[in-house]
Amino acid sequence: MAGTVKRQGGGGRGQTGAAGPGRGSYSQALKRSARQFGNMLPMMAGVVLLIGLFNAFVSREVLASIFSGNPALDTLRGACFGSIVAGNPINSYIIGGELLEHGVSLFAVTALIITWVTVGLVQLPAEIAAMGRRFGLVRNALCFALSIPIALLTVIILNLGGGGLP
């Protein structure tokens, strides 16, 4: 536990007595939070600017053209595509709905929706900076791999239950 003890050091920041934190503790906590937050800001700014580039250069028509009609391949492509893009999940529902209208399989759309939120290649540099290289790479790889069986199971269970899309 040496490491834990070491972490707790640093001038007793965040230490609370029976009467709660004093003014000095507030000031220290504020400074510490600002520093931690500020350290991540350049990386976050890079991610936001990269998302802007993606939005400007990749249209919805381009996205629909990625899919071929082969359900197995399209599921993989959906997962790849969802991993690359980033943004509000609501966009993945809208794009998913449009792809379904273009005849793309529900397997592919489901894989896209899952990886849209769980895998993030655009923000991977920021994740590595915050959580470490191994965590970032392993987590994203596992999330990508997991998206395929979850997509398959979702659609299979839906079909077995006799359910369908509205």
Next chain:
Amino acid sequence: MNAGALQKGKGPRQPGRVLLFPVIVLAIYGILFAAMPDKALLALESSGKVLRNIALPLGIVFAVMLVLNLFVKPAQITKFIGRRAGIKGIMLSAGAGIISAGPIYVWYPLLKELREKGAAASPIAVFLYSRAVKPFLLPVMIAYFGWQYVVILTGLTVLGAIALGYSLGLLVKEQDGW
């Protein structure tokens, strides 16, 4: 615990390395402004829109970090979401992930802070994966895909988060800075 590994994981990053990624992105913008100013402006406007959308979640994250720094001690973090927290820690992380708002990268500073205070890799992975369940967006999702689809996908996503937590716990160990 491996103190050396912890120090390695916690050690200050070189400013150059941290700035490399944003500098590369800025360089791309610089080239684009020279070659395709209209597209570059469009990308910049889109980034501004993203920034406006994340302003509130960023404020929430900062507030949570402040509260953590004020009231929560590393020992408490270790107890609730540390290596020995078990299924309670996993469920707590899944619940927190489900109710968390904003893009994933907004939460990195907070997760980094939790990591430095003793959180294990598994609960953090569970938190990040559970964010795929968006309670506030469920009505929109149901409108597009139907409630049966949403119920199945949501259930499998939560199970997937737990499976991910255990798998990642096996693959990312203390010697990797945890």
